[in-house]
Amino acid sequence: MNSSTDIWSEVDQVKKEKRHELVLSGAEISKKIKTCGLDNNIFSLDNLNFLNINQTCLKIVPDEIGMLENLTTLVLHSNAISTLPKTISNLKKLKVLDCSRNALDSLPQELSLLPQLTTINFGSNLLTELPCQLQNTKLISVDLSNNKFQTFPDVCYAELIHLMEINLKGNEIKELPSSISVLLSLKHLNLSDNCITVVPGELAYCQKLKELDLKGNNLTDKRLYKLVDQCKTKQVLDYVRQHCPTTTINSSNDGKGTKKGKRTQKNSESDATKQIIDNLTHKLRILRTTDSTPVIKILDPVKSIRPHIVACVVRNLTFNEDNFKTFIRLQTKLHEGICEKRNLATLATHDLDLIPPGDLTYTAIPPKQLKLKPLGRNKLYTAANLFEQLKTEADNLRREKKRNVYSGIHKYLYLIEGKPQFPCLLDSSNQVISLPPITNSDITKMSVNTKNMFVEVTNGTSQQTCRHIMDTFLKELVTLGIGLPQCNDSEEQTLFYDLQIEQVKVVDVEGNLKHVYPSRNDFNIEDKSVTVIRD
Known part of the structure; x- marks a missing residue:
């Protein structure tokens, strides 16, 4: 601080005119501060x-x-201040x-006493x-943007009944x-x-929140992520109310947190918001059978060996090298x-377009x-020759690798060993297209060029098990991004896919x-990121 008795002209003018405002800004003031510090006469301007x-x-x-006890506004922006007294x-x-x-990296605790x-x-x-900020009960606006906060600032108190605006962008x-x-x-x-x-x-x-900005966060809920990016605050809050977890019961908010409150919230959600939320999900779209859809006929010989089979057709797949490996x-x-x-069941996939019609x-x-x-x-192999060939390969591989166990397809051979008949799926020309569980x-054979897929799950004990495994496979398939990409108005890569499943x-x-x-x-899915649409 300047200890000289020389008063700055800007300060002297305010003093002489008994003005209530003082503005010091720019290169000239900066030069004075650098030369002799801030003019201490400022602090005598009562x-x-x-x-x-x-x-x-x-x-x-x-x-x-x-000392400036009558100050109502103190503006110190765009300086090099590192501490406040x-x-x-x-x-x-x-x-x-x-x-x-x-350049402030901390604030005095006394800031809470204003x-x-x-x-x-x-x-x-x-x-x-x-x-x-509990005691600063008249607080209306807090701007802490572009700092280093890792936790939410200490402002969440019911006593702050006037607090209307919080800006925490860029922390x-x-x-x-x-x-x-x-x-x-x-x-x-x-x-x-x-x-x-x-x-x-x-x-x-x-309830009064009108503007909410959550963009640029790594939200794990992908529907919410999309809503935040594309929609207005009301639609985002409708989704938060319906789908985001709560840890407390707020009894002071017209029943919110109670069963009655939840029903009220659900009934008040607009149709438009529901439509937006529905759009921001993966889709399992169930299509009815057509004249070209294959029908599976079960014959008596398999009923005592591996009697249960469920199947479906998946249309309009979009594979690439990466997601095919994922598949x-x-x-x-x-x-x-x-x-x-x-041991429980086997899942098999086929390129439908390579299966003869029928x-x-x-x-x-x-x-x-x-x-x-x-x-x-x-x-071409007989199943008997194939079994012996695979068993020989397995024994040779085990000796070569000095292992006590089989690997790959060879480790499943025991599942059919000694059986008088092997289960199989034949196409319309009586070619074998599947030998479960081997x-x-x-x-x-499926490839990256496959567009339409035939899927079968077989099992020896329960049809319901087959259904559950098929449900799981198809749900995971669409969430991995292997379905048809949904339309996206923005230039960003789509986050949601549409899997068309034919009965x-x-x-x-x-x-x-x-x-x-x-x-x-089927498809009693609790995962809210997947929507089932039935034809």
Whole structure:
């Protein structure tokens, strides 16, 4: 601070004219501060209620700032200030404090003792926390944008009944507290460009919230992510109210958090919002069978061996090199997991366009009579010869690798060993296209060029198990992005896909319907990111 008795001309003019405002800005003021510090005569201006020092090299705010007890507005933006003095608590009439665009990395606790404070702006500093604002009950606006906050600032108190605006854009905040619901006057909340992954349902309890910005966060709920990017605040809050988790019960918000309140919220959601939410999901679109859809006929020989089969057709697939590899890995994952290493069930996929038109037959044939061209092999085998070939390969591989167990397809051979008949699926020309639980035919091999797929799941104990595994496979298929991309008006890559699933009927030897998949009892999916649409 300048200890000289020389008074700056700007300060002298305010003193002589008994003005209430002083503005010090620009290169000339910066030069004076650099030469001899801030003029201490400023702090003798008892009538001053507006002080603005901006765009200077000021680094330190003197303790004497506390002498300006009539200040109502203190603007110190665009300087080089690194700390504020504790004496700021003496400014009991202060309403507006703007210290944006400085180098502040902390704030004095005394900042919480300004009873008339309505507006604080500490945007574009280096702050990581804000002193508790519980006692600053007249607070209306808080701007802490572009700082280093990792947690939400300490402003969530019911006592802050006037707080209308919070700007936290460009921080590192990871979590939005459920206690935000107590800010009943909140109208504007900017949380863009942070690190938030989950939005609490309590946010919807802020009934006056008109502008909400959550863009630039890594939200795990992809429908919410899309809504935030494309829709208005009301639609986002409708979704938050309906679908985001809550951790508290807010009894002061007209029944919200109670069963009655939830019914009221649901009934009040607009049709337009529902439509938007529905659009921002993956779709499992169930299509009825057509004249060209294959029908599976079950013959008696298979009933005592592996009697259960469900199947469907998946239309309009869009494979590329990457997602086709994902598709193959998915089948392996399901066989090892939900199919219990094929002991429980086996899932097989075929390129439908490589299956001759007509109906299919599910039966069982003695292994010496059953002939097929196995997947990945270029000649025809009997099932008996194939079994022996695979067993020899497995033994050789085990010795070569010095292992005690089989790997790959070889580890499933025991499932059919010694059986008098092997289950199989025949096409309309009686070619074997599937030998569960071991292999498919190379004739119907899936590829990156496949557009339409025939899927079958077989099992020896329960049709319901087959249905459950098929449900799981198709749901995971669409969430992995292997369906038809949904239309997207923006230039961004779509996040949602449409899987078109055509029903397949299974009939007995006389042509009587046994079952159809998918039926209305299938796809009871709790995952809200997937919507089932029935034709």
